[in-house]
Amino acid sequence: MLSLRFIKKMFFILAMMCNVGCANANADELSQMKADVLKEIQRNPNANVVMFPSNVDNSKLAIVGDFEDLKNNKNAIGAIYVKKSRLQVMFITERLIANNIKLSPSFQQFIITESQLKPVF
Amino acid sequence: MVNNKLIFLDKRKFYQLLLFLIVVVFVLSVVLFKKHDLKTYFENYLLHQSIQKDENSVNKTINELLKNAPHNFVKETGNNPEIYAKSLQALRSLNDRNVSSQAIIIKENEQYFYLMDTSTEETALPHEPFTMRYKTEEDKYFEKINLYKESRTYIHGLADKDIFTSTIPIIQHQKICAYIVIDYKPMFFKPVISVLRTTTDFLFIISLGFILTLITFVSYILWNSYNNQLNYINPQTKIYTRSYLMDNYDSIPFRKYFVALIDIDYFKRVNDLYGQIEGDKILKIIAQKIKEQLNPKDVMIEYAGEEFLILFWKNSYTDIGFKKKLQNISDTIENLDCKSSSSENIKITLSMGVVLDTQNIKTLQDVVYKADTSLYRSKSLGRNQITYYSQEHEKLIDREKLRELIEQDKLLCYYQPIVDLKNYQILHYESLLRIKDEHGKLIYPDKILPIIENSYLSLKLSQRVLEYNIKMLKAHSTFVVSVNLNAEELLEESIYQLLVKNTQFAPRLHIELLESKEIDYDKVELVILELKEMGYHICIDDFGAGYANITHILNFPIDYLKFDGSIVRQIQKDKKTYNLMKSITDFCINNDIKVIAEYVENERVVDMLREMGVYAGQGFYFSKGKPFDEL
Numbered sequence: 001m002l003s004l005r006f007i008k009k010m011f012f013i014l015a016m017m018c019n020v021g022c023a024n025a026n027a028d029e030l031s032q033m034k035a036d037v038l039k040e041i042q043r044n045p046n047a048n049v050v051m052f053p054s055n056v057d058n059s060k061l062a063i064v065g066d067f068e069d070l071k072n073n074k075n076a077i078g079a080i081y082v083k084k085s086r087l088q089v090m091f092i093t094e095r096l097i098a099n100n101i102k103l104s105p106s107f108q109q110f111i112i113t114e115s116q117l118k119p120v121f
Numbered sequence: 122m123v124n125n126k127l128i129f130l131d132k133r134k135f136y137q138l139l140l141f142l143i144v145v146v147f148v149l150s151v152v153l154f155k156k157h158d159l160k161t162y163f164e165n166y167l168l169h170q171s172i173q174k175d176e177n178s179v180n181k182t183i184n185e186l187l188k189n190a191p192h193n194f195v196k197e198t199g200n201n202p203e204i205y206a207k208s209l210q211a212l213r214s215l216n217d218r219n220v221s222s223q224a225i226i227i228k229e230n231e232q233y234f235y236l237m238d239t240s241t242e243e244t245a246l247p248h249e250p251f252t253m254r255y256k257t258e259e260d261k262y263f264e265k266i267n268l269y270k271e272s273r274t275y276i277h278g279l280a281d282k283d284i285f286t287s288t289i290p291i292i293q294h295q296k297i298c299a300y301i302v303i304d305y306k307p308m309f310f311k312p313v314i315s316v317l318r319t320t321t322d323f324l325f326i327i328s329l330g331f332i333l334t335l336i337t338f339v340s341y342i343l344w345n346s347y348n349n350q351l352n353y354i355n356p357q358t359k360i361y362t363r364s365y366l367m368d369n370y371d372s373i374p375f376r377k378y379f380v381a382l383i384d385i386d387y388f389k390r391v392n393d394l395y396g397q398i399e400g401d402k403i404l405k406i407i408a409q410k411i412k413e414q415l416n417p418k419d420v421m422i423e424y425a426g427e428e429f430l431i432l433f434w435k436n437s438y439t440d441i442g443f444k445k446k447l448q449n450i451s452d453t454i455e456n457l458d459c460k461s462s463s464s465e466n467i468k469i470t471l472s473m474g475v476v477l478d479t480q481n482i483k484t485l486q487d488v489v490y491k492a493d494t495s496l497y498r499s500k501s502l503g504r505n506q507i508t509y510y511s512q513e514h515e516k517l518i519d520r521e522k523l524r525e526l527i528e529q530d531k532l533l534c535y536y537q538p539i540v541d542l543k544n545y546q547i548l549h550y551e552s553l554l555r556i557k558d559e560h561g562k563l564i565y566p567d568k569i570l571p572i573i574e575n576s577y578l579s580l581k582l583s584q585r586v587l588e589y590n591i592k593m594l595k596a597h598s599t600f601v602v603s604v605n606l607n608a609e610e611l612l613e614e615s616i617y618q619l620l621v622k623n624t625q626f627a628p629r630l631h632i633e634l635l636e637s638k639e640i641d642y643d644k645v646e647l648v649i650l651e652l653k654e655m656g657y658h659i660c661i662d663d664f665g666a667g668y669a670n671i672t673h674i675l676n677f678p679i680d681y682l683k684f685d686g687s688i689v690r691q692i693q694k695d696k697k698t699y700n701l702m703k704s705i706t707d708f709c710i711n712n713d714i715k716v717i718a719e720y721v722e723n724e725r726v727v728d729m730l731r732e733m734g735v736y737a738g739q740g741f742y743f744s745k746g747k748p749f750d751e752l
Contacts, residue, residue, distance in 0.1 A: 067249045083243050084222060084304060085284045086259070090250055112232070112250065119199065119247035 049077070061099055071117050077101060078110070092117070138343060142336055149332060163324070167317045168285065169274035176272065178215060179289050179301060185211040186225075187293055194291060194298045195227050199236060199247070212301070213239045219305050225291070226251045226300045233263070236299060251302075259286070263300075266290050270297060357401065358408035361422040366430065375485040378420070378432035379443055381475040382492035383411070383450075386504040388427035391469075395461045403459055407469060410457060414450050428496075430489065440477065447473060447507050455505070470505035472496060477509060501571045523556070523569060524578055531557045532585055534593075535746035536602065539717060539739045542731045549601035549631060551739060552590050553746040554582070583610050587619055593749065594626040603631035605662060611648045620652060627656030633683065635662050646676055653678050660717070664688075664705075682709050684735075686720030692729055703733040710734050 052065040062076045070079040078091035094114045189207045190197035198208050215223045222240030233251035258277040272289040285305040290297040353365035392400035418434035459467045474496025491510045499508040536550035556564040573579045660681035665688040691698035706716045721740030
């Protein structure tokens with residue numbers, strides 16, 4: 001329950017980031033927010049979801065900062081990153097279900113399926 | 122002064138309109154400067170124009186892409202590595218020094234994914250999400266591209282990093298199957314966009330300035346119009362002046378009104394009797410009383426000194442209700458307890474000419490003309506009545522037409538002989554007025570005089586008749602003629618001077634005076650004495666009718682007295698009339714006044730007249746009026 005609350009909090013921050021981004025927020029401000037998130041994680045060593053892990057830790061769920069990591073790391077439940085100045089936020093529905101994580105319906109727009117990770121057209 | 126046609130019925134309407142304009146300006150400002158929609162659109166449009174040359178190469182690439190995968194672009198390209206490689210190669214051909222990345226995007230379940238990406242940095246993998254369904258700026262442009270099926274160039278970006286992107290739809294089988302997304306290097310477009318933004322700002326400032334100028338100009342016109350409106354109202358009577366009508370003839374929707382022209386009967390007499398100030402006071406009261414009876418949408422206009430033009434809003438009345446309303450107005454004024462400053466009761470009545478069917482009339486001028494015709498009908502029928510316009514009234518010659526005919530010198534005189542009853546010798550001729558209308562048809566005095574009565578035209582006409590006859594006297598040395606003049610016209614300088622300048626014709630020019638009630642006879646008597654000294658013969662005309670007063674025979678040094686036809690006609694039937702005429706004739710004979718009788722229609726009348734000592738006669742028995750050439 002605790003971790004879920006944490007994820008919800010993160011989502012709240014990210015949703016804000018998205019809006020700020022749309023309104024042309026300062027890049028430093030964005031980096032600062034990312035740093036704040038990381039600090040939050042460091043303050044919680046017992047957290048069972050890791051944001052932007054530098055090393056792959058198979059024991060913990062992760063929200064990664066790259067699409068390739070999302071594809072390759074089965075513990076990654078989602079990814080948040082910026083590519084070509086476009087903010088990308090996504091969660092894989094199958095991995096959320098497998099880890100018994102329920103997201104609020106308002107996050108539905110960020111959800112993709114495992115099959116969409118594979119380049120099959 | 123701005124000559125405008127706007128009509129404000131009250132000050133409140135002006136302020137409402139001004140408030141509306143302010144709201145419009147406010148809304149425009151919000152749209153232009155808060156939402157930036159129009160500004161962004163304009164910016165994007167200019168940007169699109171500046172990089173349009175790339176579109177041709179893009180079209181070539183699309184053709185090549187579709188040639189590689191002719192049936193199902195997405196499936197064939199995505200699943201066939203050979204086609205994928207060819208397509209990637211085709212896409213790379215778009216690369217130039219201004220482009221930072223080119224990608225093909227596909228749409229699946231309302232989400233956008235990369236199909237391929239040619240960039241070397243931040244390269245997206247096949248089927249990597251492009252934008253999710255959260256509403257970014259780019260999503261909005263994609264919606265527009267889907268809607269209009271045409272390319273868009275736009276500026277967007279995260280944080281303070283602008284991206285200049287062109288998105289071109291790839292259309293296969295009339296459907297958008299994918300999109301080419303080209304991101305341009307900011308360093309290349311930054312100077313362009315800076316110029317664009319400055320230009321856009323400049324244009325928007327100019328536009329706003331133009332709008333503000335326009336609004337100021339419109340406000341100025343409206344304000345002027347409102348002030349004009351104030352000038353249109355007579356401060357005394359609080360009703361519209363004639364200039365309001367003149368300036369708004371074309372803009373008044375007269376077909377929505379019944380139109381009535383109202384004249385105060387004999388108001389000149391009120392002015393003469395009680396003075397101009399008293400007259401103005403009474404006029405104000407009458408105007409106020411009429412106005413009180415009108416509905417708010419009715420319009421009352423001062424048409425002339427004591428004439429009002431009233432437009433009655435048709436929707437407020439039924440035909441019967443309207444007629445009742447007019448009768449009420451007439452009754453109210455007639456029963457008005459109007460007193461002069463010396464507490465004398467002044468009875469005021471109204472004559473009205475009314476047009477009910479304004480629907481089929483072309484102009485307001487025509488309506489007023491028709492109302493005027495009906496008003497004169499009311500006057501000629503004895504005043505204090507309402508006449509509703511009908512075609513029949515057109516037969517009456519209107520004053521305006523008469524004025525034109527008189528000014529065009531269309532008048533002429535016929536002559537009727539005045540015959541010595543003893544020997545039937547012609548003594549002289551009476552000049553009879555005729556006016557030729559535009560069709561050459563003669564108009565007779567009975568249709569002229571009632572219309573021009575009490576107007577400046579009456580004097581003008583008399584002057585013209587006098588001039589006409591002086592010319593005849595000049596041309597024909599044995600011709601003797603009598604000319605009719607209203608007694609008060611002798612007091613007019615123009616007539617008097619004409620007679621003074623032509624005294625050489627005085628022995629051959631008889632002046633027949635028509636009496637009227639409203640003149641200073643002491644002054645007239647002095648003028649008659651002067652004319653007599655000049656050698657003119659003076660005759661009192663129409664004696665026994667109208668205002669003729671027996672004391673004038675005593676006071677005026679006259680040469681002739683002409684009995685009115687109404688008396689002469691009666692002598693055959695009425696003994697009393699005969700006796701009265703005989704007595705007056707005797708009196709005249711004893712005082713060296715020659716008596717003439719008009720309307721002599723048969724021999725019996727001639728005998729009776731001769732018997733009573735009447736000197737001369739005039740009438741159809743001797744001859745009707747004829748042109749000079751036929752005498």
